[in-house]
Amino acid sequence: MSEWVDVCAIGEIEEEDVIRFDHVGRTFAVYRDEDGTPFCTDGLCTHEQVHLADGLVLDDEIECPKHNGRFNYKTGAALRTPACVALTTYPARIAEGRIQVQV
Amino acid sequence: MTPARDYSLIGPERDRAIAIGLASAEWYHTDVPRKVMKGLMRRNDGPATRDTILWLGLLLLTGIGGIATWGTWWAVPFFLVYGVLYGSACDSRWHECGHGTAFKTQSKNDWVYALASFMVLRNPVAWRWSHARHHTDTIIVGRDPEITVMRPPDIARKALAFVGIPDAFVHFGVLVRQAISGPNAEEADYIPESEVPKVMFWARLFVGLHLVALLLALLTWSILPLMLIGGPRIYGTWHMVLVGLLQHGGLAEDVLDHRLNSRTVYMNPVSRWLYWNMNYHVEHHMFPMVPYHALPALHELIKDDLPPANPSIPHAYAEMIAAVLRQRTEPGYFARRALPPGAKPYVEAFHTETSLPEAS
Numbered sequence: 001m002s003e004w005v006d007v008c009a010i011g012e013i014e015e016e017d018v019i020r021f022d023h024v025g026r027t028f029a030v031y032r033d034e035d036g037t038p039f040c041t042d043g044l045c046t047h048e049q050v051h052l053a054d055g056l057v058l059d060d061e062i063e064c065p066k067h068n069g070r071f072n073y074k075t076g077a078a079l080r081t082p083a084c085v086a087l088t089t090y091p092a093r094i095a096e097g098r099i100q101v102q103v
Numbered sequence: 104m105t106p107a108r109d110y111s112l113i114g115p116e117r118d119r120a121i122a123i124g125l126a127s128a129e130w131y132h133t134d135v136p137r138k139v140m141k142g143l144m145r146r147n148d149g150p151a152t153r154d155t156i157l158w159l160g161l162l163l164l165t166g167i168g169g170i171a172t173w174g175t176w177w178a179v180p181f182f183l184v185y186g187v188l189y190g191s192a193c194d195s196r197w198h199e200c201g202h203g204t205a206f207k208t209q210s211k212n213d214w215v216y217a218l219a220s221f222m223v224l225r226n227p228v229a230w231r232w233s234h235a236r237h238h239t240d241t242i243i244v245g246r247d248p249e250i251t252v253m254r255p256p257d258i259a260r261k262a263l264a265f266v267g268i269p270d271a272f273v274h275f276g277v278l279v280r281q282a283i284s285g286p287n288a289e290e291a292d293y294i295p296e297s298e299v300p301k302v303m304f305w306a307r308l309f310v311g312l313h314l315v316a317l318l319l320a321l322l323t324w325s326i327l328p329l330m331l332i333g334g335p336r337i338y339g340t341w342h343m344v345l346v347g348l349l350q351h352g353g354l355a356e357d358v359l360d361h362r363l364n365s366r367t368v369y370m371n372p373v374s375r376w377l378y379w380n381m382n383y384h385v386e387h388h389m390f391p392m393v394p395y396h397a398l399p400a401l402h403e404l405i406k407d408d409l410p411p412a413n414p415s416i417p418h419a420y421a422e423m424i425a426a427v428l429r430q431r432t433e434p435g436y437f438a439r440r441a442l443p444p445g446a447k448p449y450v451e452a453f454h455t456e457t458s459l460p461e462a463s
């Protein structure tokens with residue numbers, strides 16, 4: 001099992017928003033939903049490798065900034081073309097006021 | 104004779120675009136703080152619901168008016184309005200709902216997208232993929248399937264497009280071909296195999312519905328059914344062409360900066376309503392997640408980093424026509440506008456005339 005990795009203080013991601021998180025040569029998108037719960041997925045859209053952190057969080061979905069493809073960031077499911085391939089998701093948690101992901 | 108560039112998506116220009124890094128490349132974006140951009144991207148059902156009720160309501164009223172007065176001169180004004188609402192406004196509704204930005208509720212986007220695709224004679228699945236490619240590789244020769252003004256330009260054909268000739272028939276022919284055999288080799292370059300059954304389903308449905316209208320016309324021996332369905336794509340399409348040609352016409356090819364290949368034009372409120380603010384075309388291409396109703400605000404925010412907007416449709420046409428006329432003999436020429444002081448310089452790669460293939 002991989003280690004929990006520190007991402008940022010909880011306040012650095014607004015509720016219903018996303019940030020980019022780079023870690024050992026990989027890039028991830030770390031989200032908070034409207035209740036403030038954190039989630040983590042691969043950082044690049046599966047359609048054309050665009051950073052999802054520049055996109056828009058709408059309820060449980062992330063909309064890609066390039067072609068408006070959509071994914072459920074909680075399950076990774078691709079919901080709207082041209083995004084067809086699901087995102088990989090990773091566990092995320094809040095510990096002592098900080099967001100951590102297991103990647 | 105000026106040699107034409109090869110605009111096919113399966114020819115040597117495609118290989119060249121890929122080889123020199125023009126395909127799926129990084130594009131220039133004006134810096135906008137994330138918080139501000141989030142506000143601009145925010146979705147809202149209100150404006151598009153209001154506009155769609157108005158659009159469909161006017162279509163219904165003018166359609167009924169046209170039927171009621173058919174055979175008299177009173178039908179003319181009804182069909183003039185009905186034609187533009189059907190044959191021109193369909194394009195912007197197709198476009199915005201295809202992006203999924205018009206409405207917050209996705210099912211509303213999907214319904215209006217399907218209806219507008221029918222009106223504009225575009226396969227809703229094939230064109231969703233085509234438009235994605237247009238955004239990835241905007242006006243990159245050999246990659247973008249939606250380049251409307253090619254070089255050297257066919258000016259007579261562009262003029263005929265204002266009355267849907269031969270465009271409406273070409274589009275219908277594409278639907279018939281897709282209904283029978285699915286995507287061709289060029290379309291297969293951007294439509295995944297898994298989407299082919301959907302492409303064929305929608306093509307068959309749209310062709311079938313138009314054949315019903317044709318059958319009705321034959322049975323009643325009247326063109327009235329075709330004035331209501333299909334025909335507006337010919338007699339009412341002029342406004343779509345009028346504003347659509349300005350999007351990229353006469354501007355640069357093979358660049359990675361939308362400020363060089365797209366045009367923002369200030370327009371009258373009626374045209375903006377019919378066109379759903381796509382006159383802010385540089386802004387739309389730079390930030391396709393911003394809904395049409397927020398484009399004026401985005402324009403205000405970033406206009407100091409963009410070439411000045413053309414102040415009117417006639418002004419934009421004067422610029423475009425001058426460039427297009429020159430492109431008949433100088434296919435490397437394009438209208439290049441100065442940036443305002445303080446704007447970030449153009450991304451200089453790939454936009455000199457010498458980057459074009461040698462004329463041979």
Ligand code: FES
Pocket residue numbers: 045046047048049050064065066067068069070081082083235
């Ligand atoms: S790159 Fe994300 S939908 Fe195309």
